[in-house]
Amino acid sequence: MGSKEISDLQYCSYPSNQRSTKGSNSRPQFRQVLLALSIASVVVLMLLVPAADVFSEIDRVKSERNSKNTKLNLLKDVIGEEEYEKAMSSKKYRFTGNNKCRMCHRAFFLGRKKDAHAHNFRKVMKYPEDKNNPGCLVCHTTGYGVPGGFSSLSKTPKFREVQCEGCHGPGSLHAEMDSKGGLLIGQDRPERMKKACSFCHTKRWNKSFTNLDKAFKAYKNAESSRAQGYIE
Numbered sequence: 001m002g003s004k005e006i007s008d009l010q011y012c013s014y015p016s017n018q019r020s021t022k023g024s025n026s027r028p029q030f031r032q033v034l035l036a037l038s039i040a041s042v043v044v045l046m047l048l049v050p051a052a053d054v055f056s057e058i059d060r061v062k063s064e065r066n067s068k069n070t071k072l073n074l075l076k077d078v079i080g081e082e083e084y085e086k087a088m089s090s091k092k093y094r095f096t097g098n099n100k101c102r103m104c105h106r107a108f109f110l111g112r113k114k115d116a117h118a119h120n121f122r123k124v125m126k127y128p129e130d131k132n133n134p135g136c137l138v139c140h141t142t143g144y145g146v147p148g149g150f151s152s153l154s155k156t157p158k159f160r161e162v163q164c165e166g167c168h169g170p171g172s173l174h175a176e177m178d179s180k181g182g183l184l185i186g187q188d189r190p191e192r193m194k195k196a197c198s199f200c201h202t203k204r205w206n207k208s209f210t211n212l213d214k215a216f217k218a219y220k221n222a223e224s225s226r227a228q229g230y231i232e
Ligand code: HEC
Pocket: 096, 097, 098, 100, 101, 102, 103, 104, 105, 164, 165, 168, 170, 171, 172, 174, 175, 176, 178, 179, 180, 181, 182, 183, 185, 186, 187, 188
């Protein structure tokens, strides 16, 4: 994405229509203009490259810490409090973990093994002081804040990472049904799923994609987004 902007800029700084039309006298002038343009383009590039990185990883982590994140339950946020309370009190929706999903969706499971979601927890672990910070865990684990979902590394290590149920919601009912349906964020509810994507992929954490619809579609298939060539 960034490199495209840069190459466009480079083209702009050598406009071919600046060729001299006034005979040989204006040649030195043309060289000066060219020189000035190249210097200007270098300056612009120097400004642009760090600008893209101003919000560096550590800046983003710090601003997240300072923001005192209060959105600490993806499922409740996505399906709404009323339905969430109903679903939880019915006791039908429990998190089963990835291995359960693998039993019937082997291809999906294998595809997802390459997916960055399934390996993201180490990003949080780069900042050990945050390993128990709810304001981080909610986006880097499965089912944080929901009964039976991730609560801490010592109690629920198997729910670290964003697993199948991190996007689809608790899957016990669906697994018992052994058919379509039974998921709170299933295929019949694309709008909910998009809300789930946006819950984690906020303005601060926006490096993964620029087009939600395109990124969403990439997740339909068994292969991981990267394996399908979904790289912007
Ligand atoms: C006992 C087998 C079984 C297990 C376990 C299972 N599924 Fe399924 N799943 C199915 C079947 C059967 C379908 C329907 C397939 C079809 O119609 O093509 C399905 C369809 C789906 C769909 C698309 C339809 C919908 O309702 O949204 C999703 C998403 C899904 N499963 C996710 C999961 C997840 C996540 C898990 C782990 C929590 C899981 N499945 C575990 C059997 C299972």
